[in-house]
Amino acid sequence: xxxxxxxxxxxxxxxxxxxxxxxxxxxxxxxxxxxxxxxxxxxxxxxxxxxxxxxxxxxxxxxxxxxxxxxxxxxxxxxxxxxxxxxxxxxxxxxxxxxxxxxxxxxxxxxxxxxxxxxxxxxxxxxxxxxxxxxxxxxxxxxxxxxxxxxxxxxxxxxxxxxxxxxxxxxxxxxxxxxxxxxxxxxxxxxxxxxxxxxxxxxxxxxxxxxxxxxxxxxxxxxxxxxxxxxxxxxxxxxxxxxxxxxxxxxxxxxxxxxxxx
Amino acid sequence: xxxxxxxxxxxxxxxxxxxxxxxxxxxxxxxxxxxxxxxxxxxxxxxxxxxxxxxxxxxxxxxxxxxxxxxxxxxxxxxxxxxxxxxxxxxxxxxxxxxxxxxxxxxxxxxxxxxxxxxxxxxxxxxxxxxxxxxxxxxxxxxxxxxxxxxxxxxxxxxxxxxxxxxxxxxxxxxxxxxxxxxxxxxxxxxxxxxxxxxxxxxxxxxxxxxxxxxxxxxxxxxxxxxxxxxxxxxxxxxxxxxxxxxxxxxxxxxxxxxxxxxxxxxxxxxxxxxxxxxxxxxxxxxxxxxxxxxxxxxxxxxxxxxxxxxxxxxxxxxxxx
Numbered sequence: 001x002x003x004x005x006x007x008x009x010x011x012x013x014x015x016x017x018x019x020x021x022x023x024x025x026x027x028x029x030x031x032x033x034x035x036x037x038x039x040x041x042x043x044x045x046x047x048x049x050x051x052x053x054x055x056x057x058x059x060x061x062x063x064x065x066x067x068x069x070x071x072x073x074x075x076x077x078x079x080x081x082x083x084x085x086x087x088x089x090x091x092x093x094x095x096x097x098x099x100x101x102x103x104x105x106x107x108x109x110x111x112x113x114x115x116x117x118x119x120x121x122x123x124x125x126x127x128x129x130x131x132x133x134x135x136x137x138x139x140x141x142x143x144x145x146x147x148x149x150x151x152x153x154x155x156x157x158x159x160x161x162x163x164x165x166x167x168x169x170x171x172x173x174x175x176x177x178x179x180x181x182x183x184x185x186x187x188x189x190x191x192x193x194x195x196x197x198x199x200x201x202x203x204x205x206x207x208x209x210x211x212x213x214x215x216x217x218x219x220x221x222x223x224x225x226x227x228x229x230x231x232x233x234x235x236x237x238x239x240x241x242x243x244x245x246x247x248x249x250x251x252x253x254x255x256x257x258x259x260x261x262x
Numbered sequence: 263x264x265x266x267x268x269x270x271x272x273x274x275x276x277x278x279x280x281x282x283x284x285x286x287x288x289x290x291x292x293x294x295x296x297x298x299x300x301x302x303x304x305x306x307x308x309x310x311x312x313x314x315x316x317x318x319x320x321x322x323x324x325x326x327x328x329x330x331x332x333x334x335x336x337x338x339x340x341x342x343x344x345x346x347x348x349x350x351x352x353x354x355x356x357x358x359x360x361x362x363x364x365x366x367x368x369x370x371x372x373x374x375x376x377x378x379x380x381x382x383x384x385x386x387x388x389x390x391x392x393x394x395x396x397x398x399x400x401x402x403x404x405x406x407x408x409x410x411x412x413x414x415x416x417x418x419x420x421x422x423x424x425x426x427x428x429x430x431x432x433x434x435x436x437x438x439x440x441x442x443x444x445x446x447x448x449x450x451x452x453x454x455x456x457x458x459x460x461x462x463x464x465x466x467x468x469x470x471x472x473x474x475x476x477x478x479x480x481x482x483x484x485x486x487x488x489x490x491x492x493x494x495x496x497x498x499x500x501x502x503x504x505x506x507x508x509x510x511x512x513x514x515x516x517x518x519x520x521x522x523x524x525x526x527x528x529x530x531x532x533x534x535x536x537x538x539x540x541x542x543x544x545x546x547x548x549x550x551x552x553x554x555x556x557x558x559x560x561x562x563x564x565x566x567x568x569x570x571x572x573x574x575x576x577x578x579x580x581x582x583x584x
Contacts, residue, residue: 003366011354102350106403108314109344110367111336257332261314 004117008094008124016131019086023078023132024139030073031143034066057203059225066149067228070140075224079163083132084170084218085195087125091174092191094121095256097184104261115253122175122249129167133160152231159227162234165241166222170195172248173218179256218244263326265290265411265442266311270320273306280306282466283320288444290410293437295457295474296446303466304446305347308415312344325411340368343409347416349400357384357391357399364403371408376401379432380425393420401429405436412436414445418452430455454478481548482525488542492518493535500534502526517541523548 037043043063047055054060059076062068095118098104107117137160144151174191181187202217214220221237221244264287271284280303288294298304309315311322313329325341327334351360361373361384377384382398383391391399397420404412418426433443433456447453453460454474461471470477482502487493498506498520506522524531528545 003363007359007363007366011352101353102346102348103352105309105312105314105344105346106349106351106400109312109339109342109346110364111339112367113332113336258316260316261309 001116002120002123004112004120005123008121009127012124012127013131016128019128020131020133020135023083024135026078027070027074027136027139028143030070031066031140031147034069034149035147037063037069053204056206057200059203059223061225061229065229066144066147067151067155068225070151071224071228074140075159075163075228079224080166080219080222081199083163083167084199085192087129087167087171088174088177088191088195089188090128091122091125091171092177092187093184094125094175095178095252096181096187099182099261100184108261114257118175118179118253118256119249122171122252125168125171129164129171132167133163136160151228155228155231158233159224162222162227162238165238165245166218168245169218169221169241169248172245172252173198175252176248176255179252179259182262263290264288264323265325266294266444267323268307268311268320269322271307271310271317271322272319273303273310273315274318278466280466281310281317284463284466284468285320286461286468286471288442290442291437291440292458293433293443293456294445295453295460296444296463297448297450297453297460298446298463299448302463304463305415306466307463308413308444308446311413312342341410343404343407343412345397345400345404345412345414345417347419349396351388351396351399353389354387356387357382357395360388360399361402361406364406368407370406373402373406376405379428394422394425397421398425409441411442411444414443416447417445418447418449426452478547480525482523483528484546484548485520485522485524485531486542486544486546487520487535488517488540489520489535490517490539490541493520493538497534497538498522500524500526500531502531 047060047063050060058072059080060068060072095104098107108114137156140156141151141153144156173195174187177187177191177194178184181190198217199219202214202219205211205214218241221234221240223234223237226232226234266288268284268286271281272279273281284303284307296304296307306315310317311324311329313332313335316330322329324335324338327338329335329338355363361370364370365373380398380401382395382402388396388399397417401417404414418429421429430452433445436443437458443456445456457474459471459473460477462469472480482504492508495506495508502525504523504525506520508518508520524545
């Protein structure tokens with residue numbers, strides 16, 4: 001078991017380190033600019049200048065604390081949007097690319113069931129998901145101390161830990177696209193599009209009559225603001241994300257199990 | 263129990279019926295050639311046998327297992343090697359990493375021996391491999407776990423003549439070791455050198471399954487007759503003479519030469535020409551190309567133009583199969 005996960009996982013280590021370093025640089029930059037931002041700009045006035053939809057999309061609640069600032073500058077932008085889209089996109093390439101490039105014939109000639117192949121490939125996505133969350137929390141905690149705006153270590157850890165089921169759910173969207181479309185380029189475009197539309201539907205529809213539509217969006221169940229501003233950890237939301245991930249995985253296995261491989 | 267049993271295999275793509283009621287069995291320990299031009303449906307049969315495509319109708323048993331039942335298919339795959347038409351491996355991996363993955367998933371009994379024989383550049387990344395090197399790596403991964411049954415789709419494409427020779431010797435040795443080999447080809451000389459039996463497919467339908475010798479018998483002999491003096495054509499009108507050509511009277515010392523395909527009783531032919539003085543006589547097996555053409559292009563032996571046309575049709579590259 002897990003031979004394919006082990007193989008794939010090792011091949012993703014280098015990219016994941018790069019991802020972790022890049023996100024740490026983003027975190028360091030956001031923390032570094034905060035003190036001058038806070039001193040030079042009337043942040044409440046700045047907030048008022050933005051139209052409401054933008055604030056809503058970016059998940060901006062307040063800029064007057066480092067937690068609020070990080071919540072949207074780093075976590076909404078870096079984690080919810082960028083990493084979410086990246087994982088959907090990257091996972092969409094896994095199965096579809098094997099089929100597209102004719103590698104699936106060789107893989108499936110081995111004693112490996114289709115369900116297991118899908119599950120093992122998906123499990124290897126844990127490497128970039130965990131990798132992305134390895135270095136940045138350290139940078140955030142240490143950086144916050146250095147600019148004298150210390151954050152609760154538990155909150156920083158929680159915002160990262162809770163992002164893991166969220167990112168798996170985004171990857172699940174990619175996985176489903178990857179088995180439904182046998183052209184990698186199409187699967188990846190569809191996964192990006194769907195993830196982005198889900199993000200918009202959740203952020204724009206919140207507070208409207210159509211709010212329930214956003215219930216299918218993974219973004220509803222991961223809220224950096226709640227963690228960093230209120231210290232509230234949405235464990236039920238995390239549970240829903242885990243269930244969503246499993247649903248995407250099982251649906252992908254069922255689909256791939258009965259499809260013709262061209 | 264046969265190694266591969268097909269019963270009424272049909273694969274319908276909607277517009278194209280790539281396989282239509284294909285029925286045959288590959289016995290254990292034989293080398294079976296699956297012959298047909300590009301687009302005849304060879305690859306579809308193979309990929310359906312492997313469970314990559316689901317049959318529209320019919321049953322398929324691989325090493326006694328029903329391939330539409332995944333648990334049974336997995337059992338069969340443990341003892342199966344498969345080399346696709348155009349094998350592809352992870353481009354960013356080295357050959358060695360690919361071999362390690364395959365070894366971890368299906369075991370490794372004999373890769374060292376195979377590497378000595380086919381020798382792909384293991385330390386290079388696959389993206390730097392030539393088509394021939396990919397094929398060599400594919401041959402190693404196909405045989406490394408010492409399978410009972412091997413399915414090869416156009417296996418010698420991309421191999422240079424020296425390696426083709428090595429491959430042929432290797433396949434013969436495998437047969438002697440009781441390995442069942444099923445391979446598809448549109449190259450007739452390859453099939454003739456290696457196969458015990460041949461199945462011919464055309465437009466998705468199986469035309470015939472026969473031992474190679476009986477195909478050759480039916481195709482007759484290629485006769486070249488060199489006589490001292492011209493032989494009256496009447497004397498050569500023996501049952502079974504086809505496509506008689508002569509270049510009599512080329513010169514007094516040259517005598518006359520006659521060339522034809524002969525499918526009748528060889529004794530009748532010898533009796534008919536007994537009274538003439540011969541300079542030379544050769545009786546050879548007809549080229550398998552001629553046999554092959556019978557199933558595609560009408561009576562090729564009587565019509566050189568048809569032969570040429572059909573032969574051109576079979577010599578195209580190997581990428582157009584459905």
